[in-house]
Amino acid sequence: MKYVIWGASHRGRILYDLLGKERIAAYIDSDPAKRECSFKGCPVIDYDTYKEQYKEYVVIISMVFGGGVTDLLERDHIFYFSLEKCPPEFMGYGLSRARQTLSGKKLSIPDNLILYGSTLYTVLVYEKLQAEGYENISVFLPSHMNEEKRVLFSQVFPDICIVRACETEETTVLLTEKVKHLEAELSRASVIDIVDWTLYVPGYHNDRIESLKDRHKEKRCFIVATGPSLTYEDLECLNKNREFCISMNSIFTCFPNTKWRPECYVLLDADGVLVWKDEFYKLNDVPYKFIADSQPYFDYTPLEDSWFVYHSILDDFSIKNMLFSDDFSRKVYNGSTVTYVCIQLAVYLGFKEIYLLGVDYNYSQNTKNHFTDQQEPDDVFDGINGQNRIQDISYTAFQKAKEYASEHGIKILNATKKTHLDVFEQVEFETLFCE
Numbered sequence: 001m002k003y004v005i006w007g008a009s010h011r012g013r014i015l016y017d018l019l020g021k022e023r024i025a026a027y028i029d030s031d032p033a034k035r036e037c038s039f040k041g042c043p044v045i046d047y048d049t050y051k052e053q054y055k056e057y058v059v060i061i062s063m064v065f066g067g068g069v070t071d072l073l074e075r076d077h078i079f080y081f082s083l084e085k086c087p088p089e090f091m092g093y094g095l096s097r098a099r100q101t102l103s104g105k106k107l108s109i110p111d112n113l114i115l116y117g118s119t120l121y122t123v124l125v126y127e128k129l130q131a132e133g134y135e136n137i138s139v140f141l142p143s144h145m146n147e148e149k150r151v152l153f154s155q156v157f158p159d160i161c162i163v164r165a166c167e168t169e170e171t172t173v174l175l176t177e178k179v180k181h182l183e184a185e186l187s188r189a190s191v192i193d194i195v196d197w198t199l200y201v202p203g204y205h206n207d208r209i210e211s212l213k214d215r216h217k218e219k220r221c222f223i224v225a226t227g228p229s230l231t232y233e234d235l236e237c238l239n240k241n242r243e244f245c246i247s248m249n250s251i252f253t254c255f256p257n258t259k260w261r262p263e264c265y266v267l268l269d270a271d272g273v274l275v276w277k278d279e280f281y282k283l284n285d286v287p288y289k290f291i292a293d294s295q296p297y298f299d300y301t302p303l304e305d306s307w308f309v310y311h312s313i314l315d316d317f318s319i320k321n322m323l324f325s326d327d328f329s330r331k332v333y334n335g336s337t338v339t340y341v342c343i344q345l346a347v348y349l350g351f352k353e354i355y356l357l358g359v360d361y362n363y364s365q366n367t368k369n370h371f372t373d374q375q376e377p378d379d380v381f382d383g384i385n386g387q388n389r390i391q392d393i394s395y396t397a398f399q400k401a402k403e404y405a406s407e408h409g410i411k412i413l414n415a416t417k418k419t420h421l422d423v424f425e426q427v428e429f430e431t432l433f434c435e
Contacts, residue, residue, distance in 0.1 A: 001023070001058065001123075001157075002022075002025040002057050003015075003019065003023060003024060003057055003060050003081075004026050004054050004057045004059050005024060005026075005027045005028070005059075005060050006027075006059055006061045006080075007029060007061065007062035008027040008028075008031075008034050008039040008044050009062070010092070010270060010271065011062035011063070011083060012027055012039065012040075012062045013040065013297075014091065014092050015062055015090075016040045016042075018090065021041060024042050025042075025054055025057045026042055026043045026057075027042055027043070027044045028044075028046065028047055028050050029045075029046075030047075051078075055078070058080065058081065058156055059078060059079075059080040059081070060081045060082075061073075061081070061082050063083075064084060064091075064336075065082075065084060065316070065319065068389060070082070077148070077152070079149070079153065079155075079156050081119060081123075082119075084316040084319075085119040085120070085177065085315070086119055086120055086121040086315070087121060087195055087197050088312075088315045090120075091314060092270055092294055092296045093293060093294050093311070093312050093334075094197070094201065094293045095296040096293070096296045096300070097201055098197055098201050100203070101200065101201045101202070101203060102197075102200060105200070107192070107194065109134075109172070109174070109192065111136055112171060113134075113136070113137060113171065114137075114138050114140050114174070115137065115138070115139045115174045115176050116139075116173050116174065116175050116176060116177060116182065116186070117140075117141075117175070117176035117195070118141050118145050118149070118153060119176060122176040123160070126139060126160060137161070138161040138162065138163040139160050139161065139162055140163055140186070141153065142177060142179060142183070143183050150162075171189050171190070172189065172190045172191075173189045173190065173191045174194055175192065175193045175194060175195050176194060176195050178195050178315070178316075179317075198330065198331055204293075204311040204330060204331060205311075205329055205330050206308060206309060206329050206330075209310060209329040209348075210329035212288070212348070212349060213328075213329070213348055213349070214349070214350035215349055215350060216244060217350035217351075217352075218350065218352050219244065219350070219351055219353075220244070220351060220352070220353035221243070221246060221349075221351045221354055221355070222238060222246070222356075223246045223247070223342045223343065223346060223356050223359075224238070224245050224247040224248075224251065224262060224357050224358055225247075225248065225357065225359045226247075226248065226249055226251055226358055227358040227359055227360030227362075227418075227419075228371055228418075229358060229360050229416055229417045229418040229419070230357060230358035230371040231371075232254070232258055234357060234429065235260035236258065237430075237433065238357075239258070239259055239260035239261075245260075245262040245263055245264070246263070246264040246265075246266060246345060246346060247262035247265055247266070247342075248265065248267065248268075248339070248342060249267065249269070249272060249338060250276070252276075252282040252283055261285055262286060263287055263288060264286070264288040264289075264290065264342075264345065265283055265288070265290065266291075266341055266342050267289075267290070267291045267292065268292045268312060268334065268338040269292075269294065271295075273291065273292075273294065273295040274295060277298065280303075288308065289307045290307070290309075290310055290345065291303060291307050291308070291309055291310070292309075292310055292312035292332070292341075293309055293311055293312060310328060310329075310332050311330065312331075312332050312333075312341070313331050313332065314333075314334035314336075318334070319334075319336070319396075322335070322396050322400040325344050325348075326347075326348075328344055328345055329348075332344055335393070335394060335401075336390050336394045336397060337390075337397060337398075339359055339394075339398075340394065340397040340401060343401045343405075343412065347404070347408070347410060353413070354405070354411065354413070355412075355413050355427070355432065356412070356414045356415060356424065357415050357429065358371060359416045359419055359421055360416060360418055360420065361391075361394075361416075361419055361420045395421075395423070398423040398424070399423055402423055402424060412424050413425050413426070414427070415427050415432060416429075417429060
């Protein structure tokens with residue numbers, strides 16, 4: 001089976017490495033410049049060319065949350081896989097460490113088994129087990145899959161044995177897709193979860209981060225984002241009052257003009273890791289630096305003593321159910337915004353009052369989006385309506401943060417001067433300090 005990858009960029013490269021060139025027929029990309037040359041030696045085409053010449057191949061959407069193209073494919077009744085329905089490692093999160101740990105490792109799996117799922121990962125596991133000599137393998141398609149997609153799946157993969165609920169009693173189920181609850185028909189089955197790789201990669205746990213838990217219990221902190229409403233006067237005020245601050249991304253570009261430094265710096269974006277790697281030295285006087293394991297093409301080894309590498313998770317399940325981590329040392333949920341990660345860190349450190357500053361929440365490709373003139377990697381949105389899509393997801397993340405905080409006696413207040421974020425109670429920044 002060959003595939004066509006939608007998106008000739010970072011995650012398209014990851015898929016190239018996971019699948020191999022021989023399994024990729026072409027890449028689809030809306031950028032005309034990319035279509036003028038190949039990507040990893042594979043042709044780059046537009047959607048019309050796909051429909052005319054490549055329609056026999058299954059599409060894998062590599063952009064985050066479908067990139068807005070799922071509606072096009074469903075309109076044209078084209079079967080596709082979404083990358084975010086696979087384990088987060090397929091999008092690069094923790095992939096390097098997972099490869100080191102899992103390479104050559106084999107699970108003890110009985111011969112007669114059922115794969116639960118309908119994803120690319122389901123198919124790849126099925127093929128892998130067949131190649132290893134397993135003969136009695138079948139697939140149970142989840143109940144959330146509508147009839148049209150079930151029919152398309154069977155047509156695209158005619159050699160995969162699809163089983164019905166009545167055939168699943170007292171068997172072993174390999175879970176290859178995350179769901180809240182398995183169907184009642186599977187209640188008697190023995191389940192082996194192979195979709196949650198945190199169960200198999202001990203290296204995702206950072207005991208250095210664990211040593212920081214509740215270190216600042218009952219205190220307050222400021223999460224300083226990089227929105228254009230942030231001013232140097234704000235930073236000087238924070239510095240003068242010795243406030244504990246957590247900041248992010250390109251904040252270091254303001255360091256030459258201020259004595260203020262955050263106590264914690266957080267980097268999430270995979271592209272940001274590569275874009276800013278040569279500027280990490282500017283953060284030498286920041287005590288605690290946290291970097292996500294989101295970039296499989298970056299060597300984290302030199303940073304392990306001076307930075308805290310945390311395991312970030314971004315997938316369809318954690319977004320649709322908007323999960324919030326209560327153990328930053330083991331896994332952190334992306335929420336499509338580094339500010340959400342910072343909130344999870346602040347909670348883990350024990351803070352009971354968290355103030356947001358510089359969270360303007362007004363993303364536009366036509367206006368200045370940041371405190372300094374630095375453009376950040378996530379300013380360039382992929383797919384169709386990427387800006388609105390990311391903003392919708394981050395809004396839900398902030399709602400989850402508010403819900404979690406309320407349930408745990410934590411206050412999150414928005415002290416941003418010009419903010420479009422209406423989730424949290426707003427306060428005036430200047431009123432937070434004694435004269």
